[in-house]
Every structure is written in C-alpha cells, then in structure tokens.
Amino acid sequence: MVDYLRRILKGGSYYFIGLIVAGIVAYTSRVVLVRNLTPEDYGLFAAMFTSIAFFLFFRNFGLNISVGKFIPQFKVKKKYSEIKTSVISVLLFQLLISSLFVVLFWLSADFLALNYFKDPRASFLIRVFSFYFITSIFFKNLSSFFKGFQKNRLQSLIEPVKNISILTMIVVFMYLGYGVLAPVLAYVFAGLILLLLFIYPVLKTFNFWKYPFKELTVFKRMFIFGLPVMMTGVGTKFVSYFDTLMLTYFSGLAEVGAYNIVLPTALLFMLPASAIGAVFMPLISELSARKDFDRVKTGMSLLYKYLYMFSAPIIFSLFIFADILIDKLFGSGYLVGTMAFRILLIGVLFNMLSELNNQYLIGTGFPKQVFWVMFFGSILNVVLNIFLIPKYGLSGAAVATSLSYFLMFTISTSKVLRGTKMKLPLFNWSVLLLGLTAFVGVVYFIKDLVAWNVWIEGAVSLSVGYVIYLYVLKILGVLDVEEIKSFVRRITN
Numbered sequence: 221m222v223d224y225l226r227r228i229l230k231g232g233s234y235y236f237i238g239l240i241v242a243g244i245v246a247y248t249s250r251v252v253l254v255r256n257l258t259p260e261d262y263g264l265f266a267a268m269f270t271s272i273a274f275f276l277f278f279r280n281f282g283l284n285i286s287v288g289k290f291i292p293q294f295k296v297k298k299k300y301s302e303i304k305t306s307v308i309s310v311l312l313f314q315l316l317i318s319s320l321f322v323v324l325f326w327l328s329a330d331f332l333a334l335n336y337f338k339d340p341r342a343s344f345l346i347r348v349f350s351f352y353f354i355t356s357i358f359f360k361n362l363s364s365f366f367k368g369f370q371k372n373r374l375q376s377l378i379e380p381v382k383n384i385s386i387l388t389m390i391v392v393f394m395y396l397g398y399g400v401l402a403p404v405l406a407y408v409f410a411g412l413i414l415l416l417l418f419i420y421p422v423l424k425t426f427n428f429w430k431y432p433f434k435e436l437t438v439f440k441r442m443f444i445f446g447l448p449v450m451m452t453g454v455g456t457k458f459v460s461y462f463d464t465l466m467l468t469y470f471s472g473l474a475e476v477g478a479y480n481i482v483l484p485t486a487l488l489f490m491l492p493a494s495a496i497g498a499v500f501m502p503l504i505s506e507l508s509a510r511k512d513f514d515r516v517k518t519g520m521s522l523l524y525k526y527l528y529m530f531s532a533p534i535i536f537s538l539f540i541f542a543d544i545l546i547d548k549l550f551g552s553g554y555l556v557g558t559m560a561f562r563i564l565l566i567g568v569l570f571n572m573l574s575e576l577n578n579q580y581l582i583g584t585g586f587p588k589q590v591f592w593v594m595f596f597g598s599i600l601n602v603v604l605n606i607f608l609i610p611k612y613g614l615s616g617a618a619v620a621t622s623l624s625y626f627l628m629f630t631i632s633t634s635k636v637l638r639g640t641k642m643k644l645p646l647f648n649w650s651v652l653l654l655g656l657t658a659f660v661g662v663v664y665f666i667k668d669l670v671a672w673n674v675w676i677e678g679a680v681s682l683s684v685g686y687v688i689y690l691y692v693l694k695i696l697g698v699l700d701v702e703e704i705k706s707f708v709r710r711i712t713n
Contacts, residue, residue: 238376239491245383247488247549249390250481253403254550261400263473264339266480268349269407270464271332272325279317279353282446283310284364285582290442291368301431302438308428309439311361318353325350336469341400349404355411362418366425374421378414385413448591459594459601459624463617466609479614481550482557483621486564489538492531493572496523504583516584517640523576525645528652529698531572533659533689537682539565540663544674560618567622570629577632580639589635597628648698655692659685 253262287310294302325332326347333343359382366375386406393402464483467476507516538545542565543558578590601624608616637644666681693699 238378238380239494242379242383243488243491245380245387246484249383249387249403250484251549252387252390252394254477254481254554256394257400259474259477259553260472261477263475263477263480264337264342264345265400265403267337267464267468267473267476268342268346268404270461270468270480271336271346272349272352274461274465275321276353276356279314279321279357280360280446281313281317281443282448282587283314283442284360285587286310286442286446287361287364288367289445289582290438291365292370295369300426301434303426304428304431305434305436305438306442307361307365307426308433309436310442311357313439314357314361315354318357321353322350325353337473339473345401345404348401348408351408352411355408358411358415362414362422365422369425371421371425374418374425378418381417382410382414385410445587448588459597459621459628462598462601463605463609463621466605467613467617470610471613475556475613478554478557479560479617481546481554482561482614482618483564485545486561486568489531489535489565489568490572490575492527493575496527496576504580516580517642520576520580520636520640521642521645524573524642525648527572527576528569528649529693532569532652532656533686535565535569536656536660537663537685540660540667541678544678557614560614563615563618563622567618567625570622571625574625574628574632577629577636580636581632584639586635586639590632593628593632593635596631597624600624600627651693651696651698654696655689655698658692659689662688 253265257265287306290306291303294300294306329343329346329350332346333340337346359378363375363378366372366378386403389406389409390402393405396402398405464476464479467479504516504519539562542561543555546554546558546561574593578593581587581590581593601620604620604623605617608620610616612619633644636642663681663685666684667677670677670680672680690699694701
C-alpha cells in the first residue's frame with residue numbers, strides 16, 4: 221500500500237504544482253484581458269468560449285477518459301497493439317467530429333451573432349474560434365496519453381505550457397491591436413504549439429511503429445465505455461456552463477463578463493481534488509484490475525478524512541475577503557459578482573468531493589453511475605437557472621450551480637459508500653465545522669476590531685484564525701500530528 225500511496229502523493233504533487241502554475245498563468249491572462257477589454261468585450265469572448273466549450277464533450281465522446289483508463293489495463297496485460305489502436309482511432313474519430321462542428325458553426329455564425337450574442341462582431345469571431353474544435357484535440361489527447369502511462373511529470377506540464385502559450389499570444393496580439401480577437405487567436409493556436417513541443421516525449425514514451433494496428437473492436441469497447449462518460453461530461457458542462465449560456469441570452473454581455481470572472485475563480489479551488497483525481501483514477505483502475513479492493517477502500521478513506529481538513533479554511537478565507545480579491549485583481553467594475561462568488565465557493569466545497577467520487581466510480585468501471593449523478597445534477601441546474609436567472613441574474617446562477625453541486629455530492633457519496641463499505645467520517649467533519657466556525661468568527665472579529673492596511677489586516681486576522689482552527693482540531697483529536705508524521709515517514713522511506 222505504501223508504494224501506491226507514494227505514487228498518489230508524488231504524482232498528485234507534480235500535477236498539483238502544474239495546476240497551481242497553470243492557474244496563476246490563467247489568472248494573469250484574465251487580468252490582462254480585463255484590463256485591456258471593456259466588460260462587454262470580455263463578456264463577448266467569455267460567451268463565445270462557453271458556447272464552444274459546451275460542445276467539446278460531444279466531440280470527445282468520453283474517449284479521452286477512456287484512453288486514461290484503458291492504457292493502464294492494456295499495459296498490465298502487455299497488449300501494446302491495443303494501446304496503439306486506442307490512441308490512433310480516438311484521434312482520427314475526434315478529428316472527424318471536430319471538422320463537422322467547424323462547418324456547423326461557420327454556417328450558423330450570422331444567426332448566432334444576431335439572435336444569441338446580439339453583437340454583429342460575433343459572426344466573424346465565432347468562425348475563427350470554431351477552429352478551436354480541431355486544435356484542442358491535441359492537448360486533450362496529450363494529457364490523456366500521459367495520464368494513461370502515469371507519466372505524471374509530463375502530464376503536469378500540459379496545462380502550464382498551454383496557459384503560458386495562451387498568455388504570451390494574448391500579450392502579443394493585444395500589443396498588435398487585435399482587441400477581442402486576441403484571446404480567440406491565442407486559444408486556437410495553443411493546441412498546435414503543444415503538439416510541436418510534446419510530440420517527441422510521446423514517441424519516446426511509446427513506439428507506435430513497433431506494434432501493428434489491431435481491429436477496431438478495441439475502439440468499440442472504448443466507445444461503449446466512453447459514451448456514458450460523455451453524458452457525464454455533458455452534465456458537467458451543463459452545471460459549469462449552462463448558467464453562462466442563459467446569462468448570455470437573458471442578461472447583457474457585461475454580466476456575462478462578471479460571472480466569468482467569479483466562476484473560474486471559485487473553480488480554482490477544485491485544484492486539490494483535480495490533482496489527486498488525475499493520478500487516483502488510473503491507480504484505482506489498476507488496483508481494480510488486480511482485484512485489490514482493500515487498498516481502494518484505504519485510499520478513499522484517507523481522502524475523505526483529509527481533503528476538507530486542508531482545503532476548507534482556504535476556501536473560507538476567500539469567502540471572507542471576496543470583495544477585496546475581486547476589486548484588486550479585476551477592478552471595481554466586477555464587484556457586482558461578489559455575492560455570486562461567495563455562493564459558488566460554498567458549492568465548490570461539495571464539488572471537490574464529488575470530483576473524487578466520480579474518479580473512483582470511473583476507475584472501478586462504473587461510468588454509468590457517474591452519468592446518473594451528473595444527470596440529476598444537470599436537471600436541477602437547468603430548472604433552477606430557468607427560474608432564478610431572469611429574476612436574480614448572477615446570484616441566481618450561482619445558487620443554481622451550488623445546489624446542483626450539493627445534489628451531486630449527496631448522490632455520488634452514497635454510491636461510493638455502498639461500493640467501498642465505508643462509513644462517513646461524521647465526527648471528523650463535525651469537528652471541522654466547529655473549527656471553521658471558530659476560524660470565521662475570529663477573522664471577522666479582528667477585521668472589525670482593527671482598521672489597518674487591508675493586506676496587514678488580512679494577514680493578521682487569517683494567521684490568528686488558522687491557529688485557532690488547528691488548535692480546535694488538535695484538542696478534539698482530529699488533527700493527529702504523530703499520525704501525519706508517521707504517514708509521511710512511510711511514504712518518504
């Protein structure tokens with residue numbers, strides 16, 4: 221078990237560092253765009269990107285996740301021809317579907333610009349942006365390929381390199397005066413740059429010329445597995461993007477811009493779960509193939525125990541200082557999204573565990589269960605958005621998304637508990653809630669008590685709050701320093 225835990229922590233640390241770097245760079249890109257575009261122009265770009273991104277899972281058909289799951293299994297069984305067949309067939313299939321989407325968006329661009337985006341510039345911009353369907357295939361499949369081979373260092377580089385490329389091109393195109401076209405071109409060209417940079421490590425990882433191309437029964441298996449995963453992805457897009465799609469239609473582009481500042485900001489705090497899940501799913505798949513379910517249960521128990529302990533106080537810190545964060549990073553014009561941001565942060569707490577639950581279900585071969593989790597979450601999201609967005613705008617969209625996350629958390633957790641025979645760590649979570657209550661109370665008390673520079677005030681109040689939080693966990697027996705030290709020694713030794 222130690223070896224598997226070491227791989228989870230080591231691989232997760234690579235991916236986490238990569239996501240942190242990618243997140244910082246992506247945030248820098250948003251700041252550059254916000255500072256150089258009007259809220260309406262940024263809203264137009266965000267609306268177009270969401271419209272494209274929503275259809276990407278119809279392009280992927282869940283096959284990227286299938287690649288990440290099947291490669292470890294083929295590798296264990298030394299079926300190298302199946303690895304080649306799976307990768308090549310998925311790439312060719314997605315290229316075909318992407319080409320069809322490009323044609324569709326080109327033909328409908330004028331109609332969308334007039335009736336949906338309500339901005340005539342969108343006609344040309346959406347045609348250019350449609351090529352993202354094709355170029356995004358490369359970095360999506362690169363990530364799945366390295367994930368399947370558990371090349372964690374290489375996989376961890378994909379997002380940072382992509383975002384650095386996008387930021388660099390945004391700055392260059394902005395300098396050249398391209399305006400709102402600058403981020404569109406940056407996203408379209410990013411996939412090509414990643415293909416050029418990573419083609420050599422791909423060929424070094426696996427020799428495609430050494431093994432024959434097998435019959436397409438392999439692709440059929442992956443497609444059957446990926447189809448419910450695709451529906452899962454559609455559900456994810458509904459929860460993440462349907463609110464933006466509706467805001468584009470019912471609200472102005474300025475509100476769309478504000479929401480697409482606060483939503484990605486809140487989702488940044490999915491990084492811990494995403495980092496762990498990226499490594500955890502292939503390991504779960506491999507352990508399941510070996511029928512080693514005890515280790516699966518042990519790993520899930522550890523995640524349930526420690527995930528919220530370290531992530532919750534960070535999220536609540538941003539909840540308290542939400543207005544300051546938005547004002548300093550993006551400007552006072554986006555403060556309209558402060559309440560929506562706070563609501564989304566609460567939803568993210570539930571979505572973090574849902575992400576890990578879904579990775580467990582996919583890794584153990586039950587993607588259909590994930591589909592039903594996402595299906596019910598998506599239905600709730602759609603219904604709530606229809607009722608809330610026309611009346612409450614940004615805040616209504618945030619409430620709809622957060623309640624959808626909570627429903628998915630409830631359903632997915634129940635499925636994991638049944639599959640692993642685990643019990644919820646209710647005592648640990650109750651103590652965490654008590655510690656968080658003390659943390660929030662102390663921070664607000666110090667904020668109201670003193671009137672210092674905002675940065676000093678934040679540093680002092682949060683530092684004292686963290687000490688109180690850890691003290692509560694320590695005296696109630698949830699934070700066991702010796703247990704953590706012993707665990708670290710087992711992994712490092």
